[in-house]
Amino acid sequence: MKKIFAITVLSAFIANSAFADDVKIGILLGFTGPIESLTPDMASGAELAIKEASDSGAFMSGSKILAVRGDSTCVDAAAATATAERLITSDGVSAIMGADCSGVTTAVLQNVATAKGVVMISPSATSPALSTIEDNGLFFRTSPSDARQGQVLAQILKEKNIKSAAMSYTNNDYGKGLADSIQKNFEAIGGKITISASHEDGKGDYGAEVAALAQAGGDVLIVAGYLDQGGKGVIQASIDAGAFDTFVLPDGMIGDSLPAAIGKDLNGSFGTLPGTDSPGAGKFASLATTAGFKAGPYAPQSYDAAALMIMAMQAAGTSDSTKFKDKVMTVANAPGEKIYPGELSKALKIIASGGEVDYVGATDIELIGPGESAGSFQEIVIKDQKITPVRYR
Amino acid sequence: MEGSLNSMALLANYILVPGLAYGSQLALGALGVTMIYAVLNFSNFSHGEIMSFGAMITILVTYWFQGLGISVYPLPTALIALPVGIGGAILLCLLLDKLVFSFYRQQRSNSVTYLIVSIGVMFVIGGITRFIIGPDDRNFNDGERFILKARAFKEMTGLSEGVAIKSSQAITVASAFIVVAAVFWFLSRTRTGKSMRAYSNNPDLALLSGIDPNRVVIIAWVITAGLAAVSGTLYGLDKSYKPLVFLHLVLPIFAAAIVGGVGSPLGAIVGGFVIAFSELFITFAYKKMAAYLLGDGVLGDGLLQLLSTDYKFAVSFIILVIVLLIKPTGIFSGKSI
Numbered sequence: 001m002k003k004i005f006a007i008t009v010l011s012a013f014i015a016n017s018a019f020a021d022d023v024k025i026g027i028l029l030g031f032t033g034p035i036e037s038l039t040p041d042m043a044s045g046a047e048l049a050i051k052e053a054s055d056s057g058a059f060m061s062g063s064k065i066l067a068v069r070g071d072s073t074c075v076d077a078a079a080a081t082a083t084a085e086r087l088i089t090s091d092g093v094s095a096i097m098g099a100d101c102s103g104v105t106t107a108v109l110q111n112v113a114t115a116k117g118v119v120m121i122s123p124s125a126t127s128p129a130l131s132t133i134e135d136n137g138l139f140f141r142t143s144p145s146d147a148r149q150g151q152v153l154a155q156i157l158k159e160k161n162i163k164s165a166a167m168s169y170t171n172n173d174y175g176k177g178l179a180d181s182i183q184k185n186f187e188a189i190g191g192k193i194t195i196s197a198s199h200e201d202g203k204g205d206y207g208a209e210v211a212a213l214a215q216a217g218g219d220v221l222i223v224a225g226y227l228d229q230g231g232k233g234v235i236q237a238s239i240d241a242g243a244f245d246t247f248v249l250p251d252g253m254i255g256d257s258l259p260a261a262i263g264k265d266l267n268g269s270f271g272t273l274p275g276t277d278s279p280g281a282g283k284f285a286s287l288a289t290t291a292g293f294k295a296g297p298y299a300p301q302s303y304d305a306a307a308l309m310i311m312a313m314q315a316a317g318t319s320d321s322t323k324f325k326d327k328v329m330t331v332a333n334a335p336g337e338k339i340y341p342g343e344l345s346k347a348l349k350i351i352a353s354g355g356e357v358d359y360v361g362a363t364d365i366e367l368i369g370p371g372e373s374a375g376s377f378q379e380i381v382i383k384d385q386k387i388t389p390v391r392y393r
Numbered sequence: 394m395e396g397s398l399n400s401m402a403l404l405a406n407y408i409l410v411p412g413l414a415y416g417s418q419l420a421l422g423a424l425g426v427t428m429i430y431a432v433l434n435f436s437n438f439s440h441g442e443i444m445s446f447g448a449m450i451t452i453l454v455t456y457w458f459q460g461l462g463i464s465v466y467p468l469p470t471a472l473i474a475l476p477v478g479i480g481g482a483i484l485l486c487l488l489l490d491k492l493v494f495s496f497y498r499q500q501r502s503n504s505v506t507y508l509i510v511s512i513g514v515m516f517v518i519g520g521i522t523r524f525i526i527g528p529d530d531r532n533f534n535d536g537e538r539f540i541l542k543a544r545a546f547k548e549m550t551g552l553s554e555g556v557a558i559k560s561s562q563a564i565t566v567a568s569a570f571i572v573v574a575a576v577f578w579f580l581s582r583t584r585t586g587k588s589m590r591a592y593s594n595n596p597d598l599a600l601l602s603g604i605d606p607n608r609v610v611i612i613a614w615v616i617t618a619g620l621a622a623v624s625g626t627l628y629g630l631d632k633s634y635k636p637l638v639f640l641h642l643v644l645p646i647f648a649a650a651i652v653g654g655v656g657s658p659l660g661a662i663v664g665g666f667v668i669a670f671s672e673l674f675i676t677f678a679y680k681k682m683a684a685y686l687l688g689d690g691v692l693g694d695g696l697l698q699l700l701s702t703d704y705k706f707a708v709s710f711i712i713l714v715i716v717l718l719i720k721p722t723g724i725f726s727g728k729s730i
Contacts, residue, residue, distance in 0.1 A: 171703075195678075195696060198703065204628065204638035205415070208676050208702045211407040215678035216696055228530070233633075241406055242543020242555040261532065 028098030030074030056345030102127035144375020150181025284362035300362030417569035420665025421624035435507030447622025451478030469536035654723025
């Protein structure tokens with residue numbers, strides 16, 4: 001027993017001394033738990049960026065970067081906190097790419113990252129609460145807050161000269177959060193939400209709900225629900241009663257099954273869903289295929305999160321979180337040379353020679369406010385019973 | 394003048410028309426519940442799932458007919474598939490009675506045992522239904538959707554409020570009327586119907602008068618299954634068919650049966666409409682109506698809604714509690730539960 005212990009200690013020493021100049025990045029994702037089907041691709045996305053920068057030899061005068069995976073479980077805050085603690089104290093990571101779900105991200109940020117002064121960039125936590133959290137400037141995310149979609153929708157409503165709207169949302173955190181955000185933003189630019197009422201999913205009849213919505217009135221009906229659930233029922237009942245002609249459809253309502261189910265009465269309704277027309281998305285997808293994984297949901301965001309960390313370290317000339325945290329926004333935003341996936345070595349060279357980069361990445365990223373993705377949304381309209389893209393914003 | 398016409402159109406569109414259709418569906422359901430209660434003396438909680446099962450058979454046959462190209466446009470194909478659905482529900486009910494309920498009848502179990510058994514049966518049928526057709530939403534109404542569209546009504550009358558009448562609503566009310574009339578005729582005019590009422594009144598006396606109880610039980614199940622298949626199919630035509638919905642539908646159906654007076658067929662019909670209309674009246678927002686009648690903004694900016702639509706089902710229970718407190722036998726003095 002003693003021998004094994006001695007060997008472990010010895011090998012740890014050897015390992016440490018061998019990689020003295022190397023930088024470690026923790027990848028804290030829910031490899032077990034409710035999103036375990038997404039996380040392998042997300043981790044591969046981040047590791048792709050890390051490998052690319054490491055192999056280029058341009059990172060901090062030839063240092064290598066190593067990825068260390070840790071399990072956030074997505075739902076168990078205590079387990080995620082313990083893993084983060086281990087990543088930082090025992091593995092010695094300089095920064096954490098993660099966590100994934102909003103709940104565990106908040107817990108890790110408050111209990112570990114802020115206390116230890118380690119930068120965290122989450123690829124997928126979208127809760128609006130993370131925008132205002134106390135983070136000492138250490139927390140960033142490459143996905144937009146749910147609050148952002150409300151802003152985009154309010155803007156579209158304004159541009160279409162819609163003055164008042166009724167709103168029905170699915171009775172859960174997503175629906176409520178989105179509805180609140182739409183209402184706040186729409187009222188801030190002079191619009192009026194006549195009623196904001198919830199609906200339960202899985203009911204057979206939404207006639208009474210629609211009756212209340214119709215009495216409140218409004219130019220359009222905003223339906224913040226799910227397309228195969230109550231959202232569809234509310235739209236169908238509204239059309240049946242002649243209550244509303246035009247519907248506003250946030251991301252949960254957009255899919256081919258909705259126009260197929262409702263038919264031509266849905267034509268003219270419009271909405272938004274996350275999306276970008278940036279060439280970065282296509283480039284990332286082909287890089288992913290070459291590397292042998294799928295550019296699944298949030299894999300591009302993971303690539304971008306890791307890439308931002310690496311470039312910020314390069315710009316600060318150190319892997320010390322408290323120093324490079326201020327450089328994350330600088331490398332992500334203009335001015336500078338635009339950087340797409342697969343061009344990290346070019347970016348690192350530009351930074352090393354004192355130039356500036358504007359990282360576009362796989363998701364056309366632009367960090368705003370407290371260090372979160374501005375979020376690119378695609379505006380769509382239903383035309384001839386087809387979802388037709390209008391533009392990106 | 395135009396203000397009051399508009400407010401009447403509003404009421405017709407959001408309360409009268411949907412209320413008549415929903416009330417008919419509840420009335421048919423409650424009639425089936427009341428029938429079993431009158432003859433077999435227990436609350437059959439599996440009634441909602443029998444409705445679902447009958448509707449499922451109808452839908453499957455509808456799909457088959459559609460595949461064969463059989464149609465009765467502008468009426469929905471489901472109407473000609475309905476007899477098969479009724480047959481399926483009858484078979485199911487007779488099988489259930491043979492396998493489950495007849496055992497407890499021989500044991501002379503009390504009604505609470507029956508009630509628990511029927512809840513178990515409810516879960517079994519629900520499981521079978523979802524196993525066969527799946528839990529998804531199904532829209533099988535392939536007929537003409539509207540008799541009167543809201544926009545057409547507005548253009549016709551020049552009013553600013555439209556009235557829409559869906560063909561499924563008209564079919565619902567019409568078929569409910571026919572079915573109810575047939576059941577009442579059967580109960581009051583035919584020999585078998587009279588023997589059923591006699592059995593329900595006093596089983597022992599009926600037995601002594603030479604009425605075969607087994608035959609009465611079978612006929613009660615046949616009628617109940619027929620009513621269930623019709624009401625389930627009509628509900629699915631009017632709204633959309635989703636197996637889990639019927640689990641929730643049992644509650645207003647029982648409220649309707651109890652409010653009307655359990656065991657009283659007329660009470661079931663009245664109870665169905667009372668529940669349907671009070672759900673709609675109490676959760677309706679009267680803002681626009683007040684604006685038409687009294688002028689815009691006289692009563693302030695509120696929605697003038699008594700109860701949020703989230704509490705729709707609560708309305709039936711409030712009425713149920715009131716009825717049980719004041720007149721436990723229901724409006725038409727059925728049996729006391």
